[in-house]
Amino acid sequence: MIEVLADKDSHYKIGGQKVKQITVKAGEPVVLKVEARKGKTWSRDGAVHGFTLLRARDHAKVPGWDLELKPGMQTFTLTAPTEPGEYEVMCTVICSDDHEGMRMKFVVTP
């Protein structure tokens, strides 16, 4: 299980890690437990942050990894991308003045 805090300061934080990066094995099941805290701004549908996975080289979306985060704790059961490489987690809700910087490295190993 990977524990993520999508914080009110528009940063992702990973439980027990100083470096904000997620590393998973290609195609493995991933349980993502996310706590979302409302920043300065939020979305009309109640989402306070997003958690969308894009392939780093071309920003192609990874199917199934387009998550909207409501305030509080939520758990997602997902499958890691089958293609090893570098990916990026992006926030898709305008959550504060620092929204554009709310991103995190995501590495898929073979």
Add this chain to the structure above:
Amino acid sequence: MKVRKISQFRMVLPCCALILLATLAFGKDNTVTLHGSIEDSQCAYNVHSDGHSHDWMIKKKVEGATDAKSCTNHCVRDMGGNYVLVVKNEVYRLADQDLAGKFAGDKVKITGILDPATQTVHHFTIEQDK
């Protein structure tokens, strides 16, 4: 004579059932025609932009966001957003993202089938609106 009547009844019954089914199916059809603009989900759902527009991004001078079209494409292609249809205060998700993307920032007329549960328009046709 009685046999003939039963035979006729057997013929008519399936026809009635078909008509009934067709009527029910038509009643459930959620075909809608909507007039609005193609924007990105991030700006469209932003509660802090009064016009639910790209003002926030443009005001912040975000790179690549200088007008409605460029802001929409930046938020979708670089920031993970989705193309949506904005009709006044309503936001509709669009099932075919590739098709919607061809009209980024444009005023459009969309005809398709609305799933009210997810506010998503499926199987739609789209054209530029005057």
